Amino acid sequence: MHKHPTEAPQKAPPPPPSPAAHDTKKSIPSQGARYVTLLYPLIFFFLFITILVSSLNYETVPWNFFPFPSAKSSNPRVAICLVGGARRFELTGPSILEHVLNVFPEADLFVHSNLDENSFKLGLLRLAPRVTEMRIRRPAMLPETRQQKRVLTKSFSPNGIQGLLQYFDLVEGCLDMIREQETQGRFKYDWIVRTRVDGYWTGPLDLEAFKPGSYVVPEGCRFGGLNDRLGIGDRNTSEVALSRLSLLAQLDEAGFRDLDSETAFRAQLIVNNIPPVELRFPFCILSDRQYDYPPVRFGVPVTSMGSPGPLSGAKCRPCTVVCKDECMEQIGPRVNEMWGWTEWRNGSMELCNGSQPWEEGWEKIFDNVAGKVAAIVRRRVKNMKFDECVKEMDCLRKKAERWNGPDSAEICNLALLNTPSRTRKLPV
Numbered sequence: 001m002h003k004h005p006t007e008a009p010q011k012a013p014p015p016p017p018s019p020a021a022h023d024t025k026k027s028i029p030s031q032g033a034r035y036v037t038l039l040y041p042l043i044f045f046f047l048f049i050t051i052l053v054s055s056l057n058y059e060t061v062p063w064n065f066f067p068f069p070s071a072k073s074s075n076p077r078v079a080i081c082l083v084g085g086a087r088r089f090e091l092t093g094p095s096i097l098e099h100v101l102n103v104f105p106e107a108d109l110f111v112h113s114n115l116d117e118n119s120f121k122l123g124l125l126r127l128a129p130r131v132t133e134m135r136i137r138r139p140a141m142l143p144e145t146r147q148q149k150r151v152l153t154k155s156f157s158p159n160g161i162q163g164l165l166q167y168f169d170l171v172e173g174c175l176d177m178i179r180e181q182e183t184q185g186r187f188k189y190d191w192i193v194r195t196r197v198d199g200y201w202t203g204p205l206d207l208e209a210f211k212p213g214s215y216v217v218p219e220g221c222r223f224g225g226l227n228d229r230l231g232i233g234d235r236n237t238s239e240v241a242l243s244r245l246s247l248l249a250q251l252d253e254a255g256f257r258d259l260d261s262e263t264a265f266r267a268q269l270i271v272n273n274i275p276p277v278e279l280r281f282p283f284c285i286l287s288d289r290q291y292d293y294p295p296v297r298f299g300v301p302v303t304s305m306g307s308p309g310p311l312s313g314a315k316c317r318p319c320t321v322v323c324k325d326e327c328m329e330q331i332g333p334r335v336n337e338m339w340g341w342t343e344w345r346n347g348s349m350e351l352c353n354g355s356q357p358w359e360e361g362w363e364k365i366f367d368n369v370a371g372k373v374a375a376i377v378r379r380r381v382k383n384m385k386f387d388e389c390v391k392e393m394d395c396l397r398k399k400a401e402r403w404n405g406p407d408s409a410e411i412c413n414l415a416l417l418n419t420p421s422r423t424r425k426l427p428v
């Protein structure tokens with residue numbers, strides 16, 4: 001078949017997805033844009049000839065006569081992968097819906113989470129524009145091989161190597177679901193967005209984050225490697241970035257030892273020649289973990305979820321702020337750049353004293369920061385009854401193209417009837 005000479009070659013990077021509701025000016029040049037660039041000389045030449053031949057006044061050339069190609073290229077396919085435990089999903093869920101899922105309403109959503117007493121909170125996803133697969137798996141210990149023990153370190157992970165493997169398995173499971181969808185539908189996704197169930201978003205996921213050939217991650221919280229709390233890449237770079245378990249063999253061969261999550265992540269991109277790009281993103285990780293205050297050089301700052309931001313994936317919680325402005329100028333520079341640091345200048349970060357569990361009255365602080373809708377969801381989930389829970393889960397099951405998990409009653413039982421669970425709690 002004859003191809004138009006200016007048609008983009010097959011290897012061209014996919015165009016960025018079209019967002020639902022925000023600025024498209026920031027989008028990177030798409031195939032369409034390049035098409036336009038190539039046509040400009042032709043158009044101007046045509047224009048020049050037209051002016052010469054017909055001696056028309058420049059102003060009177062009918063501009064819309066020229067066949068400008070539409071800058072819109074065919075819709076790229078986006079997969080959004082949401083992984084992790086639903087522990088505080090009643091708080092993070094509304095923000096993920098608003099700032100990630102509803103921004104890309106055409107995207108396919110894949111969820112991978114362990115079954116526990118918080119799984120029922122995932123019922124909130126019935127409000128997502130599209131749910132492709134829900135995988136809520138029964139927790140099980142993963143085997144730890146000699147190779148994995150060699151490459152990974154127990155330090156830094158609260159549950160040692162098992163905790164790392166569990167996390168890697170959740171992430172890589174997303175890639176399995178995506179492949180299955182691709183095989184069934186005979187297509188490939190152009191982009192994969194990988195994000196976490198415990199992310200609290202304060203602004204939309206930016207189109208600037210879609211960079212062909214690179215893997216984009218949040219700036220800061222590197223812990224000597226790369227921040228792995230969010231990642232965006234094209235199909236090829238995501239294949240590498242999400243293969244957290246299976247690439248450990250490659251890292252072993254390359255001689256890497258004693259890696260934690262962040263250093264392993266960096267190593268797997270480097271070994272595969274994928275340039276990471278760090279950008280600041282408007283989300284934080286809502287966490288119950290406690291860290292010393294004030295943070296020291298290799299400490300972890302616990303930020304207020306109400307900080308102006310962007311917090312770029314720092315740990316956060318609802319709290320009474322104990323440090324901002326001048327206080328931040330004292331504490332900020334002390335935290336090591338390659339470790340727990342996140343950009344704090346210009347008032348973007350405010351700190352909590354995170355050395356204790358969440359403070360009394362955090363609910364009110366949360367409601368003030370997150371707004372009315374989130375406050376309603378929080379109270380609804382807190383007071384949810386069994387029947388209501390089952391109804392919500394059934395609704396989500398109906399919405400999901402594939403349901404890979406227990407039935408609604410079992411999920412709701414775990415949380416709301418306090419029956420002995422058939423599952424063991426596992427670290428993740």
Ligand SMILES: *[C@@H]1O[C@H](CO)[C@@H](O)[C@H](O)[C@H]1NC(C)=O
Nearest residue numbers: 010011012013014213234236
């Ligand atoms: C992705 O990888 C495949 C196979 O390695 C290659 O043929 C293709 O050109 C790559 N696509 C992009 C956009 O880099």
Ligand SMILES: *[C@@H]1O[C@H](CO)[C@@H](O)[C@H](O)[C@H]1NC(C)=O
Nearest residue numbers: 280310343344345346347348
């Ligand atoms: C702080 O704000 C100034 C002025 O808007 C800007 O030039 C600078 O880049 C900002 N610094 C950081 C670290 O964001």
Ligand SMILES: *[C@@H]1O[C@H](CO)[C@@H](O)[C@H](O)[C@H]1NC(C)=O
Nearest residue numbers: 293294322352353354355356
């Ligand atoms: C942080 O909180 C703990 C526990 O409430 C308290 O003992 C400690 O003094 C606080 N630290 C600072 C620097 O305020």
